[in-house]
Amino acid sequence: MLREFFLGFIKVHVLHHASKGPLYGVWFLEELAKHGYQLSPGTLYPLLHGLEADGYLKRDERVVEGKVRKYYGITPLGERALREARAKITELVDEIAEDD
Numbered sequence: 847m848l849r850e851f852f853l854g855f856i857k858v859h860v861l862h863h864a865s866k867g868p869l870y871g872v873w874f875l876e877e878l879a880k881h882g883y884q885l886s887p888g889t890l891y892p893l894l895h896g897l898e899a900d901g902y903l904k905r906d907e908r909v910v911e912g913k914v915r916k917y918y919g920i921t922p923l924g925e926r927a928l929r930e931a932r933a934k935i936t937e938l939v940d941e942i943a944e945d946d
């Protein structure tokens with residue numbers, strides 16, 4: 847159950863960073879670690895593929911130091927989902943914070 851919550855947070859987090867510029871898996875795993883999430887590539891990659899398949903992210907392959915690296919950028923649909931999620935999260939945080 848807790849894992850399901852966190853996966854939702856992580857999806858919004860991906861959209862947030864992708865809205866600033868394309869990101870790739872290893873970079874995002876390090877970003878998550880800074881936020882205290884220990885996620886395996888085996889969890890992150892299917893999540894990125896799912897967001898791509900649903901049209902929230904678009905993939906762009908680039909060759910970096912001789913290796914193909916997959917970058918994920920946000921789509922207009924992803925931008926819209928992020929805006930809606932941001933509004934709902936802000937409202938929820940405001941409500942939850944009142945109980946502190």
Ligand SMILES: [Zn+2]
Binds near residue numbers: 859863877
């Ligand atoms: Zn972050």
